[in-house]
Amino acid sequence: MNKKLILATAIAISAVATGCTTFVPEEDAMSFFITSVGSGDGANLGGLRGADRHCASLARAAGSRGKTWVAYLSAHETANSPRVNARERIGFGPWYNAANVEVASTLNNLHSDYMQLGKANSLTENGDTVNGRGDTPNQHDILTGSSLSGRLIDDGSNHTCNNWTSNGEGSAQVGHFDRTGGGANPTSWNNAHGSRGCGQPDLVATGGAGYFYCFAND
16 A cells, blocks of 8 residues: 555544544655656666656656656757756755655755765655665666766766667666665765666666656656
């Protein structure tokens, strides 16, 4: 059962037990989550649009209404579209997880050492924790294609598995949601290291499952 539904039910029962006559459901404050499932096709998410649709679908299934959901992903410039920086897609904050805990207050806070992301607070849309380093299987690699500041990595290489359309050769920059592990920036939630490839087995081999971050940008 959805953890948020369990919480709401418990509050309602408590209200009856104490003689209260009015029950006001907890506001749907969730505006951030890690996808509970990936695309199943490695880093081929159907591009940014496909990733956004996945975020919206998961949020809707979890009971979220009235929000515009986008994936925290950067993308390279093409003949038909400009470069995309993940940080410019997600609004300005604050953002709350499924337990209504504020994980970041502003964009600058989100991309600083003072945000509240980590294994305890980086929950799925259903309020569940995700397997991190030390769990079996380890699924702490989160697709981002982004630098520490949340921008596209512009070093001449492709870090987005061909703008999130490849399930074969290539690499995707990933972060560690639990803020531990290996790589150049092991404690970074959005820029720890690159994946070994873009296929589902490649992502699994480096400690991931094809999950990504979703934010409500309104």
